[in-house]
Amino acid sequence: MHRALSNVLQLGVKELRSLARDPAMVILIIYAFSMAIYSSATAMPETPNRATxxxxxxxxxxxxxxxxxxxxxxxxxxxxxxxxxxxxxxxxxxxxxxxxxxxxxxxxxxxxxxxxxxxxxxxxxxxxxxxxxxxxxxxxxxxxxTAFVQGYSGAAALPLEAVVRMAYNPNLEASWFGSISEVINQITMLSIILTGAALIREREHGTIEHLLVMPVTPLEIMLAKVWAMGLVVLIACALSLRLVVQDWLGVPIQGAVSLFLAGTALHLFATTSMGIFLGTVARSMPQLGLLIILVLIPLEILSGAVTPRESMPVVVQTIMSLAPTTHFVQLAQGVLLRGAGIGIIWPQLLALAAIGLVFFYAALRRLRTTLQ
CATH class of the missing domain: 3.40.1710.10 (abc type-2 transporter like domain)
Known part of the structure; x- marks a missing residue:
C-alpha cells in the first residue's frame, strides 16, 4: 500500500511538472478562470448599464x-x-x-x-x-x-395589490447568475481537457511505453492524473471565486465556499475520469478536441446552467440526471447563491460520488485495455 501511494504521488508530481512546461495549457487555465468568466457574465447585460x-x-x-x-x-x-x-x-x-x-x-x-x-x-x-x-x-x-394620471384623477384603489419580493438576487443582476454558471462550465471543460490531453501527451511523446516497463499499474497511472489535474482545477476555481467573482464582479457568495469546493472535488472525480476515457478513445489532440466538443456542449446546455431543466422534455431530464454536471449545477447554485447547507445538498453530493465511481471504473477498464 505504501509503495502504491508513493507511485501515485510521484506520478502526480510528474503530471504537474509536465503541465507547468506547457505554456499553452497554463495560459488556457488562467484565461478560462479570469477573462472568460468576466466576459461571459457581462458581455450581454439583460438591463442597461449607464446608458446615455x-x-x-x-x-x-x-x-x-x-x-x-x-x-x-x-x-x-x-x-x-x-x-x-x-x-x-x-x-x-x-x-x-x-x-x-x-x-x-x-x-x-x-x-x-x-x-x-x-x-x-x-x-x-x-x-x-x-x-x-x-x-x-x-x-x-x-x-x-400611469401613476401620474391615477394620482391626478384620484382613481379608486385596486381591491388587492401584489407585492413581489426578489429572493437571493433582489436587483436581478444577470452577472450573478452568469458568473457562477461560467465557473461551472470552466471547471467541467478544463478538467476533461487537462486529463485527456495528459494521456494523449504521454502517447505522443512516447513516455507511455516507459510507464509500462515500470512497476506501476494502470490504476496508479489513472489516480495520479486524476488528483494532479483535479488539484490544478480546484485551486484555479477557488482563486477565481475570490478574485474574479467576488472582488471583480462583486457577486456576494451566500454559502460556505469550503462546502462548494468539496462538491467540486467530487465533480472533478467524475469529469477527470471522463477526460481519461476520451483520451483512450482519441489518438491525437485534434481527435480529442472534436470528442470534447461533442460531449461538452450537451453537458453545459442541458445541465440547467443555461436554461432551466423544467423547460426541457422529460426524456432529456431523465437522461441528463445521469450526468455529473446536472447535480453540480444544483449544488453550486444552492450553495453559492442561496446559502444552502449540507442538509439540503446531500443528495447532489451522493449523486456526484456515485456517478464518479461509475465513470472512474469505465475509464479504468478502457485504460487497461489500451495499455495491453
Missing amino acids: IAVVDEDRSQVSSRLIDAFQLPYFMPPTLINHRQMDRGMDSGLYTFTLNIPPDFQRDLLAGQQPTIQLNVDATQISQAFSGAGHIQQIIQNET
Whole structure:
C-alpha cells in the first residue's frame, strides 16, 4: 500500500511538472478562470448599464419633468436636455444611445384621455444596450404616466395589490447568475481537457511505453492524473471565486465556499475520469478536441446552467440526471447563491460520488485495455 501511494504521488508530481512546461495549457487555465468568466457574465447585460440618454422636452410640464427624473443610475446616465438639432447631431456622432422627444401639450392630451405619442430614437449599433434599454424606457414611460394620471384623477384603489419580493438576487443582476454558471462550465471543460490531453501527451511523446516497463499499474497511472489535474482545477476555481467573482464582479457568495469546493472535488472525480476515457478513445489532440466538443456542449446546455431543466422534455431530464454536471449545477447554485447547507445538498453530493465511481471504473477498464 505504501509503495502504491508513493507511485501515485510521484506520478502526480510528474503530471504537474509536465503541465507547468506547457505554456499553452497554463495560459488556457488562467484565461478560462479570469477573462472568460468576466466576459461571459457581462458581455450581454439583460438591463442597461449607464446608458446615455438625451431628452427634447417640448412640453415642459409636470409629467415631462417626472419622466426625465425617472432615468437614474445605474441604468442610465443623467439625461441631457437638448433641442432638435442637437438630437440629430448627437445620434449621428454616437453621443447618445437613446433620445426621447416629448411633444408639446403632452400632459394636456394625456389628461384629456387621448393617446399622445412620444418619439424614442435608439442607436441600434450599441447592441449591448439598445434592445434591453428600449424595453426599459418603454416600461418607465408607461409606469410614470400611469401613476401620474391615477394620482391626478384620484382613481379608486385596486381591491388587492401584489407585492413581489426578489429572493437571493433582489436587483436581478444577470452577472450573478452568469458568473457562477461560467465557473461551472470552466471547471467541467478544463478538467476533461487537462486529463485527456495528459494521456494523449504521454502517447505522443512516447513516455507511455516507459510507464509500462515500470512497476506501476494502470490504476496508479489513472489516480495520479486524476488528483494532479483535479488539484490544478480546484485551486484555479477557488482563486477565481475570490478574485474574479467576488472582488471583480462583486457577486456576494451566500454559502460556505469550503462546502462548494468539496462538491467540486467530487465533480472533478467524475469529469477527470471522463477526460481519461476520451483520451483512450482519441489518438491525437485534434481527435480529442472534436470528442470534447461533442460531449461538452450537451453537458453545459442541458445541465440547467443555461436554461432551466423544467423547460426541457422529460426524456432529456431523465437522461441528463445521469450526468455529473446536472447535480453540480444544483449544488453550486444552492450553495453559492442561496446559502444552502449540507442538509439540503446531500443528495447532489451522493449523486456526484456515485456517478464518479461509475465513470472512474469505465475509464479504468478502457485504460487497461489500451495499455495491453
